[in-house]
Amino acid sequence: MTTPLSTAAQVVEALRNAADPSEEAKIRNRVAEEEPVIGVRMGTLFDIAKSAVDLPKTELDALFEHPAYETRMSAFCVLDFRARRNLTADERAALARIYLDRHDAITTWDMVDRAAPRVLGWPILIEVIDDVVLDELAGAADPLRRRSAITAPLWFIKKGSPADVERGLEIASSLDGDDHPRVRSAVEIYRKHALQRLRSQSSA
Template sequence: MRNTTKEIINELNKYRNEEKAAFLPRFFKTGKGQYGEGDQFIGIVVPDIRVVAKQYIDADQDTLRELLASPVHEYRMTALLILTYYYAKHKDNAERKACVDFYLSQVDAINNWDLVDLSCYKILGHWLHDKDKQILYDWAHADHLWKQRIAMISCMHFVKHGEFQDALAIADILQHHPHDLMHKAVGWILRETGKKNEQVLTDYLLPRYKQMPRTMLRYAIERFEEPKRKAFLLGEY
């Protein structure tokens, strides 16, 4: 193990909390057959992980690779947060492309919903904003839960800039996904679309909402005024 990796782990371990370490495996569904099977937790909260990540923003990819290879969830999250900070700090396209290429190469370590949500749209989504987005469509069709979630949540960057086409197209691909985690992901992005433009979301929902998974619909319409929200829930809009 590299010295920098040891330093980061030692720094993180100062924030360990045994009570949280006992709770988090249940929250992140780490039991046999569950989506987070095998994930290990040492009980460090995200704000503390961010503190450490900001101290090591220039850690090299070998260090990040070692952290991402760990079964400890918080170590992997630290590596991903370091990568997001590094990407934001460096404006050079070559530096950013190297970050994106590294991120894509480590997708098997980005294997829980919070790891996806804290990183993908800030790296992959940002990078693809003015580029060909085919990889998101390919991953939306992949038989790989985390690639599919990355495909959906990466669209957050486009939505924040008032660009909805790709988000809605990928939402269509994933609309009848069997996993609740994807229902929540799609619903979240639809809700964010509605925050930017309620009419776009309404027009999208009208021909689809009666067939949508209930969780997805509830997330999508969360910001609607109460009469409109109830009408959608009752199938009467």
């Protein structure tokens, strides 16, 4: 059994101990040139984050504020692992607020994809977070916020009603013609899965 990690320093140490120069080269392809990279395989990073799922708030904050890609990615993984638990509606709303409050720590598309569906999409689906936040994110200048706007509704496809899926398609339509490739690709992904879901629903 993996030893639980209870401080940000322990998480950083575990990440550094798992550093691999070949992984660093791969990660460099998707982060900004000036962004520090440790070089940790994603499967290993997920395991480390799972061991840190019960980090106190101040320690999780320290991960969000750390300059290295992997430390912030591990913080968003912690949110995702928490969202997989049997939580109350209020607890789900609290996770969504952390995601939104810490969105500035997101610097890559995979941080969005890892956390947005369960951490943000789920509480919107159960109406403990107002879905107007999707419109706000879709109208943001930051393309990663716009990616969050269309990635969070992937949870609607998984667990929502046809009307919920259509709500996601409204967000997709609002992002038509977006000039950022990471937003356009996310819109295409949503539309593909949404149409598959709606077709299967109509033929059932």
